[in-house]
Amino acid sequence: MRTLRLEVNGDEVVTSAPDHWTLLEVLRYGLGLTGSKQGCDKGDCGACTVLLDGEPVLACLTLAASAEGRRVLTIEGLMPQWTRESGTPGPHPVQDAFDRCGALQCGFCQPGMMLSAKALLDRVAEPTLDEIRAALAGNLCRCTGYTQIFQAVQLAAAERAGKPVEPPSWRRPEHTPAGGELPWKEGRPPQEPAEV
Ligand code: FES
Ligand code: FES
Numbered sequence: 001m002r003t004l005r006l007e008v009n010g011d012e013v014v015t016s017a018p019d020h021w022t023l024l025e026v027l028r029y030g031l032g033l034t035g036s037k038q039g040c041d042k043g044d045c046g047a048c049t050v051l052l053d054g055e056p057v058l059a060c061l062t063l064a065a066s067a068e069g070r071r072v073l074t075i076e077g078l079m080p081q082w083t084r085e086s087g088t089p090g091p092h093p094v095q096d097a098f099d100r101c102g103a104l105q106c107g108f109c110q111p112g113m114m115l116s117a118k119a120l121l122d123r124v125a126e127p128t129l130d131e132i133r134a135a136l137a138g139n140l141c142r143c144t145g146y147t148q149i150f151q152a153v154q155l156a157a158a159e160r161a162g163k164p165v166e167p168p169s170w171r172r173p174e175h176t177p178a179g180g181e182l183p184w185k186e187g188r189p190p191q192e193p194a195e196v
Pocket of ligand 1: 037038046059
């Protein structure tokens with residue numbers, strides 16, 4: 001066993017784990033932070049992506065001992081960190097954009113996808129579509145077809161830059177933040193809830 005000292009989502013954490021445990025195992029099974037997904041567990045899918053000192057890493061391939069003394073951000077910490085740093089309550093702009101673009105279905109890929117997108121936008125204020133594709137290339141999604149995911153990252157970047165956003169075909173007026181306005185005027189009429 002090894003004693004580990006990490007900063008996880010802004011908190012100093014002291015925990016112990018077997019020497020061979022990965023960062024993903026410490027997060028999920030040591031600390032109960034199950035937002036980071038254990039997909040392939042061999043570096044193929046990106047579902048386990050977390051930020052280590054601000055950079056995306058595959059937690060399933062990162063030995064926990066190598067994260068000693070470093071800053072770990074998981075999906076559980078994304079909204080609290082945003083609120084702390086910006087003084088704005090509510091989801092991080094990337095989370096908000098994914099929601100409004102309908103960029104998720106089963107959601108399994110989303111924690112890793114959003115953290116990779118956040119790291120990109122922290123590094124490049126207005127990434128091109130190719131840069132977005134490259135930054136998310138290691139995050140596989142079995143459901144969405146990626147188009148709305150890329151559009152969500154573009155939306156988050158455009159809004160942060162204060163740029164007007166063209167009304168795209170995928171707008172989801174019914175998913176505006178509580179009381180919020182979409183950056184475009186026209187929208188698809190709200191859908192009637194399906195009868196069950
Ligand atoms: S679970 Fe880590 S890459 Fe798939
Ligand atoms: S939304 Fe299902 S894997 Fe991406």
